[in-house]
Amino acid sequence: MSIYNKLGRNDLERKQAVAGYLFILPNLIGFMIFVFLPLLASLFLSFFNWDLINTPVFVGFDNFIKMFKEPLFRKTLINTVYYTLGVVPLTVVFGMILAVLVNSVKKGFIYKFSFFMPYLIPMVGAALIWQSIYMPNFGILTYLLDLIGITSPQWLSDPDWAMPAIIIMSVWKNIGFTFIVLLAGLQGIPNRYYEAAEIDGANSIQQFFRITVPLLTPTIFFTVVISMIDSFKVFDQAFILTKGGPADATKTLVYYIYTQGFEYFRMGYASAVGWFLLIVIFALTIIQFIYQRKWVSYDV
Amino acid sequence: MFKLKNLIKHLVLILFLVVMLGPFLWLISTAFKQFGDVFAYPPKIIPNNLTWDNFARVFNSFSLVRYFTNSVIVTLLRTLGMLITSSMAAYAFARLEFPGREKIFIIYLATLMIPFQVVMIPLFIIMRSFGWVDTYQALILPGAFNALGVFLLRQFFLTLPKSLEESAFIDGASYFTIFTRIILPLAKPGLATLSVLSFLWSWNDFLWPLIIIDSDHMNTITLAISKFQGYYFTEWNLLMAATLVALIPTIFIYIVAQNYFVEGIATSGAKY
Known part of the structure; x- marks a missing residue:
């Protein structure tokens, strides 16, 4: 009671x-x-070694120390950063271009509908479609590049081209996200700012850099951080398109966790790598949070 | 001058439109091709002989209907579970005072950024200890509880006016009645947005089914098409037919409930 x-x-x-x-x-x-x-x-x-069968053994920080000594872990980390540095700038820049263009035309409905669509389909489906696009020798991409006089690389089987192939496919898939978020941001900017600038004689380029960009900066930053977090979790496309190969060129951090955990049954070690991923994402989230607070006064 | 500028904008947009829709066109084109046309060079967007055979073959060789049904069951129950439990919790967090409310809510918020990839290993171990490997429960339950659902609905409930609830309360209505008769009907747009997100999370999910499902008859459609890749290799016409089947629900629901997709992702910034 x-x-x-x-x-x-x-x-x-x-x-x-x-x-x-x-x-x-x-x-x-x-x-x-x-x-x-x-x-x-x-x-x-993450502080134990466990293979699901024998008794777990306490190993302290061993898994975390082992991780940084493991060449394959370092390689997957580099691959993930490579993927992130490829995908994030491209999706944000192209997403911005599309959002500005769609926002400036009347009846932009069909564009909006189409640009957003790839983002909604399953990544597995998207990867399979692109696998057939990247088909060597007879593929549509080989043909299109041929038309403009470029000899197509062996996209998915060349260690130098496999990651760019995954990046291109992912940009196509994810651009809808940055596009739709930035478009919503653009539509939130009151028209009176542009009207005032018009009266003061600012041309459209000046308006873009003096009004649109500053007011949209928090949204741009938001899409950058969210896309970075998302990029660090990349797995499906690499699993479907290349199985992490050739020569581990497309093995990503999550792919590494997956193989360590579910192929080698190193549950403790895989968890430690998982916590490394969590710390990276936590850091990115904190940056976003601090930045967001700085921009509160800019709210329109 | 003004018209020319507009024309250029549309031309650039149409160029992007072709690039963005091109892969879909290629998908459809390949799905209706005969095997002989798959390796035709130059490739044909509109094949000489369109055929439905690919679909018949995929449906006959695999239990595609079963995989599809699995995905439908999992998606529906996961979404239903999320809507019911999240809306109840969100109502409590938004409207009811109880000791510890803020603390519990902060724990929810703190897990918003936890990637699934970090918890998948213990989650697998927990499912295994329950004897749930290869079951519907394992596909449905873990996905039905996520902090984002509670958070989104709480934010939505906070925007609803309190006056209706207060007058109902004075008339002697219970909290349960207020929740089901007043809150839920007003919250339809919020619930629809969450349903659409949950549909995407569930239908498109790949990594979790890959880990937790072993036997063929438990495959979800997304997992199934990833496995076809190993059976068909270069029979792209069959692979694309199966892929098209997996994509159709998403595209259909997108056409029907477009604004909720845009709303759900643009306003929450939720990646799925």
Whole structure:
């Protein structure tokens, strides 16, 4: 009874508190089992060696130390950074160009519909489509490059071209995200700013750099950070298009976690690499958060 | 001058349109090609002989209907579970006062940025200890509980006016009645947005089914087409026919509920 009394000063408050607990309970139970517990478990696991069969052995920070000495881990990290540096600038720049263009024409509906569509389909489907586009010797891409006099590389089987191939495919797939977020941002800029600039005699290029870009900076930054976080989690396309090859050229961080965990059953080590990924993403999130607060006063 | 500028804009946009839609065109074209035309050079966008055979062959050689049904079941139940539990929790977080509310909510918020890839290993171990490997439960339940659903709906509920609830409360309505009769009907746009996101998360999911599903009859459609790759190798006409089948629901729902897709992703910035 005493616990019940602590829930509120009077019966009305106590009843509300009980209702509150009952309402969150179904979600809270699921959340604890499927989100929170696995998160704690993965931190715990990263200090052990465990192959799912024998008794787990406590190894302290060994997994984390081992990770940085492992050449394949370093390679997957470099590959992931390469992918990120390719995909993020391209999706943001092209997303911006498309958003500005669509925002400036009347009846841009069909463009908006089409540019956003690749983002919604399953990554696996997108990767399969592009695999047939990249088909060596007889493929459509080989043919199109041939038309403009370029000899097509052996996209997916050449270690130098496999990652660019995955980047191009991913830019096509993800551009809809930056496009739609930036378009929403553009539409949020009040027309009166442009009208005032017009009266002051600013041309459209001046308007773009003096009004659009400054007011859109928080949105641009947001799409950059979200795209970076997303890029660090890249897996599906590499799994479908190249199986991480050739010569590990497209093996990414998540691919590495997947093989360590589910092919070699090094559960502890794979969890440690998972926590490395989490720390990278945490850092990116913090940067976004700090930056966002700096821009609050800019809100229009 | 003004018209010329507009014309150039449209020309540039149409160029982008061709690039963005080209792969879809190629997909459809290949899915209706005969095997002989797949390696024709120069490639033909419109094949000489269009054929439905590829679809018949894919449906006959594999339990494509079963995979498709699996995906539908998983997506529907996952979305339903998420809508019910998230909306209840969101109502409590937005409207009901109880000790510990802020603390619990902060724990939810803190997990927003946790990538699935970090928890997938313990999650697999937990599923294994439940004996749930290769089951619907394993495909449905973990995805039904995510902090983002609660967070999005809470933000939506906070924008609803309180006056209706207050007058209902004075008339003696219970919290449950207020929730089902007042909150949920008002929250339809928010619920629709979350449904669309949940559909995308679930239908397009690949890594989790890849880990947790072993047997053929439990494949989701996305997992299934990834496996066809190993059976068909260069029979692109068959592979593209199967891929087209997997894509059709997404494109159909996108056409029907377009604004919710745009809303869901543009406003929340949610990557799925």
